[in-house]
Amino acid sequence: GEDVEQSLFLSVREGDSSVINCTYTDSSSTYLYWYKQEPGAGLQLLTYIFSNMDMKQDQRLTVLLNKKDKHLSLRIADTQTGDSAIYFCAERAQAGTALIFGKGTTLSVSS
C-alpha cells in the first residue's frame, strides 16, 4: 500500500545546509509536497514538485526527486533558527487530491 517514510530528527548548526529525506511507495504519485509545521500551528506549504521533474529550486529551498528510487529530498540552504520546525513530506496519488503524509522530520537548528 501507500507509505511515506522520513527520518524523525535532524540537528544542524545555524548557517549550515539541512537535507531532509523522504521515500514513498506509490509509483503513480503525481505530485510530492513539503510542508512545515511550527508548534501549535497548521501546515505551511513550502513547495511541491511534479513527478516528471527531477529538481525544483525556490529561494533557499531545493527539492530533488529520484523517481526511479522513489526518493525525495528537501535542502534548506543557510539554515536559520527560524527554520526549526517539523517538516512533512506528502505524496498525492494519481486519482484525487488526498495526501499521504510521512511522520515528519523534526529539524533543530542551534546557534
Place this chain on the structure above:
Amino acid sequence: KAGVTQTPRYLIKTRGQQVTLSCSPISGHRSVSWYQQTPGQGLQFLFEYFSETQRNKGNFPGRFSGRQFSNSRSEMNVSTLELGDSALYLCASHETGSGNTIYFGEGSWLTVV
C-alpha cells in the same frame, strides 16, 4: 487573499458528545479536504468535498462525517466522541483545474475528556 479559516480553534468536549468544526477555504477554491493529526497516527486523510459532493473518503468510522455548502465552506462532524478523537483537525483548500497547490488552515484543536 485570506487564507484557510477554521473555527473554533480550540474546544473541549465530553465523551459521548458530538462536535462540528467549520472551514472556509481560500476564495475561489472549490475543493476542501479534512485531515486528523494525532501524535500516534500522524496526519490521516478524512474526506474531500468538491462542489458539495464527497469525492473521496479515508478509513474512518461513520461517526466522522462532513458536508460542503454552495459557497464552498465545509463542516465536519464527529458524533459520539471518544477519548481517541482528541486531535488537531486540519482543513485543506485546493485549487481545482490546473492548480496543484494545497493550503492548510491553522486547525481546530479538539480535546475529549
